[in-house]
Amino acid sequence: MTKQQANWSPYDNNGGTCVAIAGADYCVIAADTRMSTGYNILTRDYSKIIQLADKSVMASSGFQADVRALQKVLAARHLIYQHQHNKQMSCPAMAQLLSNTLYYKRFFPYYAFNVLGGLDSEGKGCVFTYDAVGSYERVGYSSQGSGSTLITPFLDNQLKSPSPLLLPAKDAVTPLSESEAIDLVKTCFASATERDIYTGDKLEIVILNASGLRREYMELRKD
Amino acid sequence: MNLADSTQAMNNLLGSEADSQRTLYPYVTGTSVVGIKYKDGILLAADMGGSYGSTLRYKTVERLKPVGKHSIIGASGEISDFQEIMRYLDELILYDNMWDDGNSLGPKEVHNYLTRMMYNRRNKFNPLWNSLVLGGVKNGQKYLGTVSMIGVHYEDNHVATGFGNHLARPILRDEWHENLTFEEGVKLLEKCMRVLLYRDRSAVNKLQIAKITEAGVTISQPYALKTSWDLSAFKNPTAGAEGSW
Numbered sequence: 065m066t067k068q069q070a071n072w073s074p075y076d077n078n079g080g081t082c083v084a085i086a087g088a089d090y091c092v093i094a095a096d097t098r099m100s101t102g103y104n105i106l107t108r109d110y111s112k113i114i115q116l117a118d119k120s121v122m123a124s125s126g127f128q129a130d131v132r133a134l135q136k137v138l139a140a141r142h143l144i145y146q147h148q149h150n151k152q153m154s155c156p157a158m159a160q161l162l163s164n165t166l167y168y169k170r171f172f173p174y175y176a177f178n179v180l181g182g183l184d185s186e187g188k189g190c191v192f193t194y195d196a197v198g199s200y201e202r203v204g205y206s207s208q209g210s211g212s213t214l215i216t217p218f219l220d221n222q223l224k225s226p227s228p229l230l231l232p233a234k235d236a237v238t239p240l241s242e243s244e245a246i247d248l249v250k251t252c253f254a255s256a257t258e259r260d261i262y263t264g265d266k267l268e269i270v271i272l273n274a275s276g277l278r279r280e281y282m283e284l285r286k287d
Numbered sequence: 288m289n290l291a292d293s294t295q296a297m298n299n300l301l302g303s304e305a306d307s308q309r310t311l312y313p314y315v316t317g318t319s320v321v322g323i324k325y326k327d328g329i330l331l332a333a334d335m336g337g338s339y340g341s342t343l344r345y346k347t348v349e350r351l352k353p354v355g356k357h358s359i360i361g362a363s364g365e366i367s368d369f370q371e372i373m374r375y376l377d378e379l380i381l382y383d384n385m386w387d388d389g390n391s392l393g394p395k396e397v398h399n400y401l402t403r404m405m406y407n408r409r410n411k412f413n414p415l416w417n418s419l420v421l422g423g424v425k426n427g428q429k430y431l432g433t434v435s436m437i438g439v440h441y442e443d444n445h446v447a448t449g450f451g452n453h454l455a456r457p458i459l460r461d462e463w464h465e466n467l468t469f470e471e472g473v474k475l476l477e478k479c480m481r482v483l484l485y486r487d488r489s490a491v492n493k494l495q496i497a498k499i500t501e502a503g504v505t506i507s508q509p510y511a512l513k514t515s516w517d518l519s520a521f522k523n524p525t526a527g528a529e530g531s532w
Contacts, residue, residue, distance in 0.1 A: 129438030
């Protein structure tokens with residue numbers, strides 16, 4: 065009989081879902097605040113959203129320790145950028161930095177599933193969606209995390225994003241107003257909470273527009 | 288690294304003879320730690336057991352320790368790793384005091400230090416095999432957080448490690464509320480520790496409760512909980528199976 069090993073995994077999935085929707089002059093980034101492990105809830109009030117720059121907000125789900133480390137690395141890099149260039153990073157610039165940071169650990173990845181939302185240099189809403197190793201794309205909307213399989217088809221139906229293959233490229237941002245988009249996000253999470261055990265407790269919504277950043281909260285089912 | 292043959296690579300990574308330097312499994316372990324915020328600060332509870340596998344080997348292990356002026360730490364998991372963590376923390380506090388600048392590390396800072404330490408060891412595949420609870424009060428602000436051996440961390444009004452998550456957190460979710468008095472807090476913790484004593488086989492009936500307020504740290508003398516085994520089902524357990532034991 066071979067020796068008994070107490071095997072441990074360097075990864076864990078702490079669950080949660082993130083969504084972002086880009087509008088003509090705003091961006092909505094949302095995530096639930098539940099943190100779980102296995103069938104346990106660790107805490108009902110943990111934010112997955114971080115503001116990295118004036119016009120860049122990132123929401124990440126997955127392995128919480130990696131998410132936190134990733135947030136710290138990006139925040140530190142942004143600080144250095146500000147010292148060197150005397151300005152804030154633009155959202156597309158932050159998007160590239162996030163991609164590079166993730167790929168840097170291609171052979172021991174950050175188990176983090178990210179959506180980056182914000183305003184581009186023209187003030188239009190932008191959303192970038194990522195996999196764990198940095199593959200990314202600018203889209204009109206996106207969902208990541210445990211509830212993404214439930215939310216993405218619903219957003220596809222409601223937002224009817226144009227094909228990225230079209231030429232000339234059609235604008236991916238939704239024609240919905242800011243309040244309509246927020247309402248849509250609330251609906252997404254209310255539905256995902258019903259069927260995904262890792263999504264629930266509370267919804268945190270961050271809205272970025274020309275006037276700045278605003279936060280809203282909504283209670284979700286706690287079961 | 289030959290990723291095509293990942294099982295062999297994983298085995299090499301996790302168990303070749305040359306790797307006798309990294310932690311593979313824990314030896315002497317402590318069980319649950321439970322912590323709550325109350326009106327004046329934080330209360331932590333932990334028993335004094337150090338198990339060696341299934342043997343309850345040590346019964347005077349202090350798993351709650353003060354850290355500087357403003358924090359207390361409670362540890363479950365490998366005891367020797369906790370002792371090493373205490374060496375690092377004592378050094379951290381020493382250097383903080385040597386600045387002699389009127390500033391001192393608060394619980395938030397210590398928790399962050401612990402989180403970074405646990406995460407970095409996990410990154411090197413040589414973890415400190417502990418789940419830690421860190422509580423404290425500084426400038427009237429109460430703080431209670433926890434870190435696991437792979438760096439997962441969070442703060443809340445009540446936290447627990449190990450079995451405490453399964454048995455104590457549900458009780459706390461139901462009965463914890465803001466502004467518990469000291470007596471109510473102790474009673475609540477004792478309720479949790481009693482359930483753990485009944486149901487966790489690594490628990491021993493000798494515990495300490497640590498209190499931290501703005502005024503400072505107090506760790507109680509060890510004491511035992513009253514238990515009740517006179518449930519009818521316990522009284523004659525073989526009633527339904529004559530000849531059994």
